[in-house]
Amino acid sequence: MHRTYFVSFLFLLTVFSSCKKDDEVDDPYVKPEILSLSNFAFLQTDNPDMPGSLYLDIDEEKISGRLPYQADINNLTANFDFDGSEVRIGNIVQKSGFTVNDFTEPLTYTVVGANGNTKDYIVSVQWFTSLPVIFIYTENSEDIASKEEYIQGTMSVNGIGLFEDVSGDMKIRGRGHSTWFLHPKKPYQLKFDDKIEVLGMPADEKWIFLAEYSDKSLLRNKLAFEMGYLSNLKWTPKCEFSEVFINDAYVGTYNITQKVEEGENRVNIGENGFLCEIDTPDHLGDDDVFFSSSRFTIQIKEPEISTGDAEYEYIKNHIIQFEATLYSGDFKDPVNGYRKYIDVASFVDWYLINEIAKNVDSRDYSSMYFHHVPGEKIIMGPLWDFDLGFGNVDYADSRYPEGFWVKDHQWFGRLFEDPYFVERVKERFAFYRENTTYLLQLVEQKAKYLKYASAENDDRWNLFGTYVWPNPVFYDTYNEEVDHLKNWFIARMNWLDGAYDKL
Numbered sequence: 001m002h003r004t005y006f007v008s009f010l011f012l013l014t015v016f017s018s019c020k021k022d023d024e025v026d027d028p029y030v031k032p033e034i035l036s037l038s039n040f041a042f043l044q045t046d047n048p049d050m051p052g053s054l055y056l057d058i059d060e061e062k063i064s065g066r067l068p069y070q071a072d073i074n075n076l077t078a079n080f081d082f083d084g085s086e087v088r089i090g091n092i093v094q095k096s097g098f099t100v101n102d103f104t105e106p107l108t109y110t111v112v113g114a115n116g117n118t119k120d121y122i123v124s125v126q127w128f129t130s131l132p133v134i135f136i137y138t139e140n141s142e143d144i145a146s147k148e149e150y151i152q153g154t155m156s157v158n159g160i161g162l163f164e165d166v167s168g169d170m171k172i173r174g175r176g177h178s179t180w181f182l183h184p185k186k187p188y189q190l191k192f193d194d195k196i197e198v199l200g201m202p203a204d205e206k207w208i209f210l211a212e213y214s215d216k217s218l219l220r221n222k223l224a225f226e227m228g229y230l231s232n233l234k235w236t237p238k239c240e241f242s243e244v245f246i247n248d249a250y251v252g253t254y255n256i257t258q259k260v261e262e263g264e265n266r267v268n269i270g271e272n273g274f275l276c277e278i279d280t281p282d283h284l285g286d287d288d289v290f291f292s293s294s295r296f297t298i299q300i301k302e303p304e305i306s307t308g309d310a311e312y313e314y315i316k317n318h319i320i321q322f323e324a325t326l327y328s329g330d331f332k333d334p335v336n337g338y339r340k341y342i343d344v345a346s347f348v349d350w351y352l353i354n355e356i357a358k359n360v361d362s363r364d365y366s367s368m369y370f371h372h373v374p375g376e377k378i379i380m381g382p383l384w385d386f387d388l389g390f391g392n393v394d395y396a397d398s399r400y401p402e403g404f405w406v407k408d409h410q411w412f413g414r415l416f417e418d419p420y421f422v423e424r425v426k427e428r429f430a431f432y433r434e435n436t437t438y439l440l441q442l443v444e445q446k447a448k449y450l451k452y453a454s455a456e457n458d459d460r461w462n463l464f465g466t467y468v469w470p471n472p473v474f475y476d477t478y479n480e481e482v483d484h485l486k487n488w489f490i491a492r493m494n495w496l497d498g499a500y501d502k503l
Contacts (some may be wrong), residue, residue, distance in 0.1 A: 035111040035119040036083045042067070046077040046097050061121050063109075066452065069128040069243070069250070073160070074102045076125075084111040084119075103127075104161040129452035131253065132199060133158045133243045136172065136190075141247045144188065147174040148285075155190060163199045163240075168192050175208065177283060177366075179387075182469055183213040185252055185461055189259070199240035199256055202265035209244065210255040214471065215387040216463050216481040218454065219446055221255055223485075224357055224386035226442055230435060231349040233381040234371075235267055241450065253450070253457040260369060260384050262302035267382060269371050274315045275302035278368035291316040294323045295410045301369075314374065322378060326411065332418045343377040347415065348424045350380035352432060355406040356492060357389035358398040363409050391488040394472040401491035404499065416503075426500045436493050440486055447482040454478040 040063050041055040049072050056065035067073055079097045080087070087094045088110045089101065101107060103125040111119045138144065138153040156167035174180050175189040188209040195203040212218045221239065228236030239257040243250070258266055260275075267275050279299045284290055289307055290299040298319060305311045322341040331337045354362040361367050367385035372378045391399050398405050407416055415421045447454075455478070458464050465476040475481050 033113045033115060033117060034083050035113050035117060037063070037080055037087065037109055037111050037119075037121045039079075039081045040123065041079045042071070042076055043079045043097070046079060047071065056123070056125075058121075061119070063121055063123045064125070066126040067103075067128065069133065069245075071127065073104055073125065073127040075100050076103050077101075078123075080109075082111050085114050086112050088112060126452070127160055129243055129253070129456050130160070130449075131241050131243050131453050132160050132163050133245065134254075134256070135248075136244065136246045138172065138247060144172055144174055144186065144246070147176075147180055149173060150191065155192075157198065157242075159199070164197065166196055166198065168194070168196050178469075179211060179213065183211065185211040185213040187211045199242060201238045201240065201256075201258060204258065204263060204265055206259040206261060208257045208259050210239075210257055210387070211252070212255050212387055213461070213463075214468055215392055216454075216468070216471070216474070216478070217447070217485045218253060218255065218450055218457070219443055219482070219485060220357070220388075220390050220392060221257070221386045222446060223439065223443060223489075224353060224359075224383055224389060225257075226439065227353045227356070227432065228381075228383045230432070231353065232345045233349050233383065234346065234379055235382050237266075237382060237384070241453065243453065243456070250456070250460055252460045253453040260301075260382055267302070267369075267371055269302065270373055272311075273302075273371060273373035274300060274311075275369065275371045276315065276319075277301055277366070278370075279366045283366055291319075293319050294327075296364075315372065318372065318374075319378075323411075326414050331414070332420065334420070338415070338418075341378055343379045344421065344424060346380045347412075348421075348428050350383070351406055351409075351412050352425065352429055353383060354389075355404065356432060356489075356496065357386055358391065358401070358403075358405045358492065359386055359389040360393045360396050360398040360405075361385060361388065362406050363398075368409075388470065390485055390492075392471060394470045399472040401488050402495045422503050426503065429496065429500050433493060433497060436490070440489065443482065443486055443489075447478070451478070 038058065040058060041053060042050060043053045044050045049070050051068055051070050054065055054067060056063050077097060077100050089107055094109065106122050106124040109121045109123055135156050136153060138151050142151050144151060150171035150173045152171050154167065155170050157163065157165055159165050170190050170192045172188055172190050174186055176187040179187050190207045190209065192205050195205050197203040198207055210221060212221065225236050225239055237258040237260065239255050242254055242256050244252065244254045261267065262269050262275055269275055277299045278296045279290070281297050284299065288299055289305060289312065290297055300312070300315060322338070325331060325341060326338045369382055369384060370378055370380050391401060393399050397403060406412060464478065465474065467474055473484065475484060
C-alpha cells in the first residue's frame with residue numbers, strides 16, 4: 001500500500017513539474033530580447049577630416065549615407081547606439097566612437113544579444129559621387145594656361161575600390177580648340193614619365209581629360225565609343241569617368257580617355273604605318289605636318305616626319321591616287337576601283353556611327369581619322385569628338401534627328417554612288433538598329449552611375465537651366481538632359497531606318 005502511494009506521488013510530481021516547465025516557455029509575460037542599431041553617424045569630433053558630422057539613413061536593416069570628398073573612407077570612426085550585449089564586425093567587437101574601419105565596401109554590423117541571438121545591419125557608404133577621384137598637383141601650384149607648353153606636376157588616383165590606386169610624376173597642358181577657348185571648364189592632356197595604367201585602361205604615357213562642358217548629359221562621347229566597341233573598327237578609345245581636383249580645387253567630372261595616337265595598345269600602325277586626320281587649316285600649328293589632297297587638308301599625326309621626305313611623299317601620293325580612283329569613271333570596279341584602296345568594312349562602320357550621331361564635325365571639318373600601313377588598305381578610324389553629336393549643336397542642321405549629314409562627306413558621297421557600298425551600309429545599319437535597346441539601356445545605366453557626379457559638376461559650373469554654347473535646347477535637370485539624348489537617338493534611328501530603305 002505504501003509503495004502504491006509513493007509511486008502515485010512521484011507520478012503527480014512529474015506531471016506537475018512538466019506542466020510548470022511548459023507554462024514557463026509559453027508564459028506571455030516573458031519579453032523576448034530586442035536587438036537594434038540606431039543613430040549611426042560619423043561625427044566630426046571622431047573624424048577630423050570631415051567638414052561636418054554625417055548622420056546615416058536607417059531603413060530597417062540597411063544603413064546608408066554619402067560622404068563628402070574630404071572624408072577618408074579608408075579610416076572612419078562610427079558613432080552609434082544599440083540594444084544588445086555588443087556589436088561586432090566578424091569577430092571584432094565594435095566600440096562606438098572608437099573603432100576605426102575601412103568603409104570602401106559595405107560592412108555587416110552584427111548586434112549580439114545576451115542569449116546569443118544576433119541581428120545584422122548592412123552599412124553602405126558612398127564616398128563623394130561614387131566615382132574614382134584624381135588629384136593633380138602642378139609645380140608651385142602653377143595655373144595650366146597653355147595648350148602648347150607643359151608644366152610639371154604629379155597625379156594620383158583614388159580608385160575607391162573600383163580601380164587600382166596609382167600615382168606618378170607627370171606634365172600637363174591644355175588641349176582642344178573651341179573647348180579650350182570658349183569654356184571655363186578646360187580639357188587637358190597629361191603625359192607621364194613612364195607608361196602607367198589609369199582607371200583600368202592599358203598602360204601608356206599620354207591621357208586625355210575631356211571636360212564634356214557642352215554636353216550636360218556627359219554621355220555623348222561615351223555612347224559613340226560604345227557603338228565603336230560593337231563595331232568592326234580596329235580600335236576605339238577606352239574611357240572612364242572620374243572626379244578631378246587640381247591643386248586641391250574641385251574642377252568637376254571628367255571623361256578620362258586614351259589618346260588617339262600610335263601604339264600597341266592604341267592605333268597599331270607598326271613601324272612604317274601612318275595615322276592621319278582630315279582637318280581644317282585653322283587648326284594647324286607651325287609644327288604640324290600636312291598636305292592637301294584633291295578634297296581635304298590632311299594632317300599626318302604619326303609618325304614624326306618632315307614635309308618633303310620619302311615617307312611624306314608616299315602617304316601624300318597614296319591618298320591622292322585613292323581620290324583619283326574614287327572619282328574615276330570605273331571607280332565601282334571591284335578589282336581596280338576604290339575597293340583596291342580601302343577597307344570597306346571600316347569605312348561603313350565609321351560612317352554609320354558618325355551618321356547615327358549626326359556628328360557635326362565629321363562631314364567636312366575635323367577629327368576624321370584614318371590609318372594606313374604600306375601594302376595594306378586604308379582603314380577609317382578611330383572615332384573621336386562626339387560632344388557636339390546626337391543633336392547637341394545650334395549652328396547646323398545636324399541638330400535635327402531627320403536628314404542625312406555625313407553622307408555628304410566628299411568621300412562618302414561618292415561611295416554612295418556605288419550600289420555595292422549602299423548595300424553594305426544597309427546591312428550594317430540593321431545591326432546597329434537591332435542594338436538600339438541595348439544602347440539606350442546603357443545610357444540609362446551610365447546616367448544612374450553619374451547621378452551624384454552630375455549634381456556636383458553642376459554645383460561647380462552652374463550648367464542646368466542655362467545656355468552653354470552650342471546647345472540647341474537646355475533643361476533644368478540632369479534627367480531631362482538624358483531624356484533629351486535618348487529621345488533624339490530614338491528619333492534618329494527611326495528616321496534612318498526609313499531613309500535607308502528608300503536607297
